[in-house]
Amino acid sequence: MANLSSIATAVASKPLPAFSPQNDLPVLANGRVHHALMSPSVQVRILALIDETGSTTLGEVVAHFPDHSDPVGAVLVMAGLCLLRLDHAEKLLDANTRVRRYPVNGFPPETMMLSPPEKKQEIEPVKEPAHPEPLKLPASLRRLEARSFRPTVVIGSGDDRRDFAKMQELRRPGIYGLMNSSSLYIGFGIDAGNRVASGQQPIQDIETIFVITDAENILTADDAEVAERILWSRAAAARERLMVNGLPSGVAVDLQRFSDIDAFVAEACLTLRHEDVLFTRGSPRTVLAGPRSEPGRTAPPRLFDDLPDGEVMELVFNEGRVALAARSSDDDWVLLKGSEVRPEVVQSANSSASFLRAAWLHSGILVPSPDGISYLLTKDMRFRSAGATAHFVTGSKGRGRGGWQPIDPDGGFDPETAALIAS
């Protein structure tokens, strides 16, 4: 359930980080940087220096602060809070190192920077290896990269949607949800924060908005579109609210990337559950796992040797691969389990062909065949047209209604047919 009071409680219960001169961690609060090297006037003078021409250099900063013990340190403190950015910070710092606001016309993300330890991830300019030890590995060992994405979930009320554009960590590819008491809109944006703040409002009386971005900002726009389709499916399957928009299209994606993005979305869903926002029904495990497939996609269960409803059609393609589908009507096709699916997808194919391969391999609906040259469908899956079914199976366009030939399910001109249907 959407419960704003619970959100407020969660925020209020978080202890404010204590900032003291002894504490080396800089803190941004009420628009002001608190740190031993900073004072309000130093902060304002540095920013003014940058704003004169859009950038300045460390040399100019030093020249303008003859009375300051460590003006460069002050700049680094602000850079550490993502208020400033140093060009080519990976090189040696010198008087020519250029300093700008972060990222371009960035505005301090205001109240959102209250947890400096989290922000450490984004500190590019300050090169201080936090964990020097773990970097060294014995030659005999190899470190495996864990999955790549880590969600940041930010939530607010519909009335405050403009504020989402003020957070730099939301000004990047991400996904979002707009909720009122009965409906939910799932969307994605290349600039998620801005999209929420100034985009069209597709539903009435929005009470709650949440935005999910990647903490390391390595989620690309394409990844975000994949995440959008995954989140939509999860929310639709949860049946807690009416989905305003239809199934997003997603983009082409491979299995490993899909799995990484699914894990990213799963973690965000679990977070929303903990805050009592969405995904509150069922067990946490169910929330993490998500649905096996998109709602309405799985056909009704069929017993081992039951024949499917409708006319059974056969598609032979690609050097003898065979797929079977039951056609109930022109817009209701069920691809039967056991059907072969070509692993490859042609370049001109629509995104769904590759997306569904990845999604169904991920959930076990599609498995490699024993001989390894095809995928096999393990469940009856529903499609909206003959062309879409063929498109998925062959991984290519061009096989419309005509590719499917009726067969006689009771008997067979092909002895393998019955086994294929029943398998």
Added chain:
DNA sequence: CGGACTAAAATGGCAGGTGT
């Protein structure tokens, strides 16, 4: 801020080209 309008993109279908 939000509704109305416009632009852009995705979908499924199909004709036609290409290679075997």
Added chain:
DNA sequence: ACACCTGCCATTTTAGTCCG
């Protein structure tokens, strides 16, 4: 002759922009 791929098209859906 056949299977398969590409690219175009009409239609539908979604995103973006303007303006009161």
